[in-house]
Amino acid sequence: MPPSSPRGSSSPLGTLPGVPPVESSRPRWVLYVDLDAFYVSCELRDRPELRGKPVVVGPPPSEGPTRGVVLSASYEARPTGVRSAMPVGVAARLCPEAIWIPPDFTKYERASREVRSVLRRHSPTVLPFSIDEAAVILHDASMDEAQRTAETIQRELASELSLPASIGVATSRVIAKIATDRAKPAGIRLVAPDEAAAFLAPLPVRAIPGVGPKTEGLLRGLGIQTIGDLAARRPSELVRPLGTFASELVSLARGEPRPDPDTSEEPRSRSTDHTFARDVEQWEELERAVRELAGELATSLDHEGLRFGTVGVALRWADFTRTQRSRSLGAAREGTVPLTEAAVRLARELWETERSSRRRPVRTLSVRTERLVPRTQKQVFLDEFR
Numbered sequence: 254m255p256p257s258s259p260r261g262s263s264s265p266l267g268t269l270p271g272v273p274p275v276e277s278s279r280p281r282w283v284l285y286v287d288l289d290a291f292y293v294s295c296e297l298r299d300r301p302e303l304r305g306k307p308v309v310v311g312p313p314p315s316e317g318p319t320r321g322v323v324l325s326a327s328y329e330a331r332p333t334g335v336r337s338a339m340p341v342g343v344a345a346r347l348c349p350e351a352i353w354i355p356p357d358f359t360k361y362e363r364a365s366r367e368v369r370s371v372l373r374r375h376s377p378t379v380l381p382f383s384i385d386e387a388a389v390i391l392h393d394a395s396m397d398e399a400q401r402t403a404e405t406i407q408r409e410l411a412s413e414l415s416l417p418a419s420i421g422v423a424t425s426r427v428i429a430k431i432a433t434d435r436a437k438p439a440g441i442r443l444v445a446p447d448e449a450a451a452f453l454a455p456l457p458v459r460a461i462p463g464v465g466p467k468t469e470g471l472l473r474g475l476g477i478q479t480i481g482d483l484a485a486r487r488p489s490e491l492v493r494p495l496g497t498f499a500s501e502l503v504s505l506a507r508g509e510p511r512p513d514p515d516t517s518e519e520p521r522s523r524s525t526d527h528t529f530a531r532d533v534e535q536w537e538e539l540e541r542a543v544r545e546l547a548g549e550l551a552t553s554l555d556h557e558g559l560r561f562g563t564v565g566v567a568l569r570w571a572d573f574t575r576t577q578r579s580r581s582l583g584a585a586r587e588g589t590v591p592l593t594e595a596a597v598r599l600a601r602e603l604w605e606t607e608r609s610s611r612r613r614p615v616r617t618l619s620v621r622t623e624r625l626v627p628r629t630q631k632q633v634f635l636d637e638f639r
C-alpha cells in the first residue's frame with residue numbers, strides 16, 4: 254500500500270497511473286432535478302380544479318387542423334398513450350376526453366426562474382440544462398447530506414411553488430440523470446458509487462442519454478439489450494459499429510462513467526434572465542431591465558466572492574429565436590459598474606443590429622458572466638487543496 258499523504262498536501266504522485274489518488278470521503282454529488290409534467294404543472298397552479306384530470310398542454314385540436322405537437326401531458330393522460338412531442342391529431346384520437354391548454358411560455362419561463370432560485374439556496378453551482386431540468390452540485394457532502402438535500406429541494410418545490418419534481422442523486426451527472434428518469438414521478442433515487450453498476454445492469458440501453466433508436470438497433474444486432482449486456486463486452490468489440498462512443502458506453506455500463514466536464518469544481522458561469530410581461534419595443538425599457546439584471550447578478554457574484562472575466566447578453570425575440578453576444582474584459586473584474594457597462598453595451602449592439610433589419614420586439618433578456626474566479630488569492634489556494 255502506498256503511504257497515505259496527509260489531506261491538503263496531495264502530491265502530483267496522486268495522479269500517476271497505478272497510484273490511487275488521495276481518498277476523499279466526501280465526494281461531489283450531482284442532484285439532477287427534473288420537474289414532472291412541467292408545463293402541465295405550471296397550468297395546474299392557476300387551475301387547481303383540473304388536478305387529477307387528463308390535461309394536455311399544446312395547440313388545441315379544436316382550433317382547426319394543426320401540425321403542432323403535445324408539449325406536456327399530465328400523468329392522468331399518459332395511460333392512453335399520449336406523450337410529449339406526439340402530433341396533436343394523434344393525441345386527440347388517443348385521449349378524446351383530454352382537456353387542452355394552449356402553451357404560455359412566459360408563464361413557464363417565470364416558473365423556471367422560481368425553481369432555479371430555490372435550487373440556488375442549496376448550492377452556488379446550479380447548472381440549468383433546459384427549462385425544467387437542472388443539476389445542483391454539492392461539492393463536499395456526505396451521502397446522507399446529499400439525500401437530505403434532495404428531500405428538502407423536493408419539499409420546497411412542492412410546498413412553495415406547487416411544482417412536483419423527481420430527483421436523481423449520484424456522483425456523476427449521467428448516472429444522476431438516469432436515476433431521475435427512474436424516480437418519476439415525484440420520486441428520489443440515490444445511487445451510491447459502489448451501487449452504480451448493479452443499478453444500471455437491468456436497464457435497457459435506451460436509458461442511457463445519447464443512445465437513440467439507431468444506436469439501440471446497432472447494439473441489439475450484437476445481442477446487447479440491457480446495460481448489463483453492455484458491461485460484459487470489451488470496448489474493442491464495439492469500436493467498429495460505435496467508434497469512440499464504445500469505450501465511453503462500456504465504462505458507463507460498468508458504473509465508471511467519464512468524469513463530468515465541470516469537475517474543475519469551479520463555477521464556470523452565472524446568468525440571470527427576465528421574461529417581459531409584454532414584449533419590449535423601446536430601447537429605454539430594455540436598458541432599464543439590463544441595468545437591473547446586471548446589478549442583481551453583480552450582487553450575487555459579490556456574495557459568492559467571485560470575479561468575472563467575460564460578460565454576455567442574450568435576447569429572445571417575440572418569435573422565440575435568440576441572439577447573443579459576449580465580450581472578454583481582459584482581467585477579471587468585480588462590482589456592479591463594469592458588469593452593467595459591458596452588459597448595456599452588448600445589449601445596445603444586439604438591439605441596433607436588429608433595428609436595422611427585422612425589428613422584432615424582445616421577449617426575454619438574459620445577462621451572463623463567465624470565466625469566474627474567486628476574488629482573493631487565498632481562496633484560490635484553499636480551493637486547490639480542498
Ligand SMILES: [Mg+2]
Nearest residue numbers: 287288289385
Ligand atoms: Mg420534466
